[in-house]
Amino acid sequence: MAHMNEAEVMKTCGEQGIRQMVAAFYEKIWDDPLIGPMYPEDDRAGSEERLAEFLLFRLGASTRYLETRGNPRLRMRHVTFKIGIAERDRWLELMTCAMVETGIPAAAREFLDPFFAQVADFMRNQGDG
Numbered sequence: 026m027a028h029m030n031e032a033e034v035m036k037t038c039g040e041q042g043i044r045q046m047v048a049a050f051y052e053k054i055w056d057d058p059l060i061g062p063m064y065p066e067d068d069r070a071g072s073e074e075r076l077a078e079f080l081l082f083r084l085g086a087s088t089r090y091l092e093t094r095g096n097p098r099l100r101m102r103h104v105t106f107k108i109g110i111a112e113r114d115r116w117l118e119l120m121t122c123a124m125v126e127t128g129i130p131a132a133a134r135e136f137l138d139p140f141f142a143q144v145a146d147f148m149r150n151q152g153d154g
């Protein structure tokens with residue numbers, strides 16, 4: 026199905042699919058020499074939970090993120106990390122690997138790929154490409 030919306034992405038992937046994708050992504054984050062060190066070592070489950078809940082919120086499947094973290098204001102929450110082109114590209118590379126590994130369907134990728142690319146570029150606070 027071309028041009029899926031949020032509800033169709035959720036129907037296709039399921040909450041479990043999104044959680045598995047995020048878990049696979051973080052498995053790569055912890056070992057990554059460039060962006061891994063930015064993430065808190067002592068709260069890995071928390072980091073995973075925050076990204077999973079944000080995505081479920083963004084995909085219209087849950088309001089738990091809002092209830093526990095409030096308005097996402099993601100750019101503000103990333104200003105303390107140095108995010109340039111290399112960091113942005115690494116994040117996207119690891120997420121792409123995670124989506125492939127966990128079998129996110131191609132039709133859902135058509136929604137998720139540009140979404141991740143846009144948000145990741147918006148997080149950039151170094152360099153102007």
Ligand code: HEM
Pocket residue numbers: 060063064065068071072075076079094099102103106108112113114116140141144145146148149
């Ligand atoms: C561009 C490269 C990016 C880097 C280097 C980066 C790095 C980080 C780091 C170090 C954290 C703190 C970890 C934690 O919560 O424990 C974080 C949090 C978070 N990131 Fe990113 N991030 C990037 C892009 C993105 C993108 C593209 C998204 C969403 C599509 C995203 C969503 C989040 C969310 C939801 C949180 C938790 C916010 C909160 O509630 O505190 N990040 N990120």
